Amino acid sequence: MTAKEKIDRLRAELHQHNYNYYVLNAPEISDKEFDDKMHELQNLEKEHPEYQDENSPTMRVGSDLNKNFTQVAHKYPMLSLGNTYSENEVTDFYDRVKKTLNEDFEICCELKYDGTSISLTYEDGKLIRAVTRGDGEKGDDVTDNVKTIRTIPLVLHGNYPRSFEIRGEILMPWESFEMLNREREAREEPLFANPRNAASGTLKSQNSAVVASRKLDAYLYYLLGEELPCDGHYENLQMAGSWGFKIxxxxxxxxxxxxxxxxxxxxxxxxxxxxxxxxxxxxxVNSLRQQKNLGFTAKSPRWAIAYKFQAERALTRLNKVSYQVGRTGAVTPVANLDPVQLSGTVVKRASLHNADIIEGLDLHIGDMVYVEKGGEIIPKITGVDKNARGMLLGEKVRFITHCPECGNRLIRYEGEAAHYCPNETACPPQIKGRIEHFISRKAMNIDGLGPETVDMFYRLGLIKDTADLYDLKADDIKNLDRMGEKSAENIINGIAASKEVPFERVLFALGIRFVGETVAKKIAKSFTDIEELINTDLENLKNIDEIGEKIAQSIITYFSNPFNRELVGRLKAAGLQLFRKEEDLSGYTDKLTGQSIVISGVFTHHSRDEYKELIEKNGGKNVGSISAKTSFILAGENMGPAKLEKAQKLGVKIMSEDEFLTLIS
Incomplete structure (x- = not known):
């Protein structure tokens, strides 16, 4: 037998034994026999480097070489799921799906594993790339680290598609987590708060040998590709299990x-x-066809939802209340507590939300308070054990009247629960908060800058607003604390690169109140440049899909402030994309201008979201309900009977999918 044949045989055997042990829990050989085969393969590969294979079982051991991560764009965005915490909300989700589809459907129920999300790409049966979720649009390439996780197959078996992506969760089992923390405690190192943090931190280690030693696990739960075997999500997962995945x-x-x-x-x-x-x-929703027709919101799919288990609750002492000022000026009270263990983490601070919550709880310093994690994520105080109050009860907690940062008197807008500091242009946390929002990934995405750097630049007087970033020079910052020449160059290059960020993201980056990513996109599609937006009126803004009185008034208020207009002028002079480019306008027509269109039913050629985009691209307006002003209904199969009846009653035209596509050519 040649060396090549021995290597191929050993690789095939070790892949199979690894699958038997880690996925099937049915080992066929002893640990010593497995290790002996692995050592034999390692020696043969060392002697014959010409037969190197990136997916050899020896890659499971990891390497001591450090490797920086590169960012990779996701072929399909990794969106988060909408969360729900009550059975009523689950019922609402089910009823919405039922009403929209108007046909039978199945729901696939899965456990929501609490780890770190991963996307794996396979071609010709081999793992070629593993990417973290990142910001949903792009993530870090952690392929070398993922190859050390023994429940993730490097080579598949069976009848799999030529190319596909599979997503799942990388986890640290409780047993591995407790062992890791015991080891860290013995070395007097900081302990990991919970298995999720431990898994995430391990996966981002630049030493894959460390990753291999920590015994991570993985469950895969979502298959994507052009040639999937079944229409059923559940059925595809069962097929993936037969290819070697842990489902x-x-x-x-x-x-x-x-x-x-x-x-x-x-x-x-x-x-x-x-x-x-x-x-x-x-x-x-199990059917991929039905998933496509249900489509997506800006943040999550309409065909899936996460039900979060009821939060755990703990009792601890309230020591004091401090106040934080956000970038919009909103003042949030924060409870400072005796440390308490809750849902796998140590909690020392919890949100009190606003003055009404504080008043309703009748809080006093020294109270024993109940703390929960909302959806097991954000700690909050939900009650007070008034029976535990003694003679030494502290003073009653009352919401502050003046900004803790700049001293301005707080205001409260009609109909809102929060108090605000109105000093937008001179309140330090508001200024720094707006700059931090401006540089964030989903806004200008300026590499090298973070909250600590922004704080240092602000304290040193280098920046007072976002436009000042574009006046910075490498020489201004290269000699600052923890800042070398290379770091300074990276920051300046990141600022320069942000000038290519498209109009919609610049609008989002400005931090106009109530203007999130989705609204910013709508505005960018409706105005050719920032000047047209500045000079528009309230009614014109309200005519844009999904923009109501509150958002429209906020935009008008923002641009009526001379400081904001001057800031935008400086950003424009710095070269930011405060206008739509020609490529942004390509594909736009006026064929549906002035027409209000309702979409109903299940479609064949495109998803509902794609039809909404086509309507907007051709100048039309999407509306949710039928009225006498509705121009026509774009109707797929199984249109809701109530909508059909109302359309007939009002004499609104019903247009089929094919007729619509012909209309817009």
């Missing part, structure tokens, strides 16, 4: 709302017996 055995299909609740109620208790952390249930 949760606890995934189940439900044909009714009652079956969904049976699944939720069972796992609400039983999850505590699992070897890994979970924090809820994920519900997905």
């Amino acid at each position: 949760s055995e606890h995934t189940k299909k439900a044909s009714s709302l009652e079956e969904v609740f049976e699944y939720i109620n069972y796992w609400d208790t039983e999850r505590k017996n699992l070897p890994v952390a979970t924090d809820g249930i994920v519900l997905k």
Whole structure:
């Protein structure tokens, strides 16, 4: 047998034994026999480097070489799921799907594993790339680290598609987590707060040998590609299991709302017996065709939702209340507590939200308070144990009247719960908060800058607003604390590169109140440049889809401020994209100008979201309900009977999918 044949045989055997042990939990050889085969393969590969293979089982061991991560764009965006915390909200989700589809459907019920999301790409049966979620649009390439996780196959078997992506969660089992923290405690190193943080920190290690030593696990739960074997999501997962992936055995299909609740109620208790952390249930419409028709919002799919288990609660002492000022001037009270363990983390601070919450709780310093994690994420105070009050009860907590940072008197707008500091141009946390928002990933995405650097530049008087960033020079910052020549150059280059960020993201970066990513996109499609937006009126803004009185008034107020107009003028002079480029305008027509269109039913050629985009690109307006002003209804199959009846009653035209596509050519 030649060296090449021996290497190929050993690789095939080790891949199979690895699958038997880590995925099937059914080993066929002893650990010593496995290790002996691995050592034999390592020696042969060392002697014959010409037969190197990136997916050899020896890659599981990891390397001591440090490697910086590169960012990779996701072929399909990795959106987060909408969260729900009550059975009523689950019912609402189910009813919305039922009403929109108007046909039978199944729900795939899955455990929501509490780890770090990963996207794996396979071509010709081999793992070629592993990328973290990142900001949803792009993430870090952590392929070398992922190859050390033994439940992730490097080479597939069976009848798999030529090219596909599979997503899942990388986890640190409770046993590995507790062992890791014992080791760190012995070395007097800081402990990881919970398995999720430990898994995330491990995956971002620049030493893959460290990753290999920490025994991470992975469950895969979503398959994407052009040539998937089935229309059913559940069925695709079962197929993926036959190719070598670790798929949760606890995934189940439900044909009714009652079956969904049976699944939720069972796992609400039983999850505590699992070897890994979970924090809820994920519900997905099973049919990929139906998923496509339900489409997406700006942040999450309409065909899936995450049900979060009820939060754990702990009792601890309130020591004092401090106040934080955000970039919009909103003042948030924060409770400072005796440390307490809650849902796997140590909690020392919790949100009190606003003055009404404080008053309703009748809080006093020294009170024993109940702390919960909202959806097991954000700590908040939900109650007071008034029976625990003694003679030494502290003073009653009253909301402050003046800004803790600049001393200005706080104001409260009609209909709002929050108090605001009105000193937009001179209140330090507001200024720094706006700059931090401006440089963030989803806005200008300026590499090298973070909150600490912004704070240092502000304290030293180098920047007083976002436009000042574009006046910085490398010589201004290269000799600052923890700042070398290379770091300074990276920051200046990142600032220069931000001048290519498109109009919609610059609008979002400005930090106009109530103007999030989705609204910024709508505005950018409706105005050719910033001057046209500055000079528009309230009614014109309200005519834009999804922009109501509150958002429109906020935009008018922002641009009526001379300081903001001057700032925008300086950003424009610095070369930012405060206008639509020609390529942004390509594909736009006026064929549907002045027409209000309702979409209803299930479609064949495009998803509902794609039709909404086509309507906007051709000058039309999407509206949610039928009225006498509706121009026509774009109707797919199974149009809702109530909408059909109303359309007939009002004499509104009903247009088929093919007719619509012909209309817009």
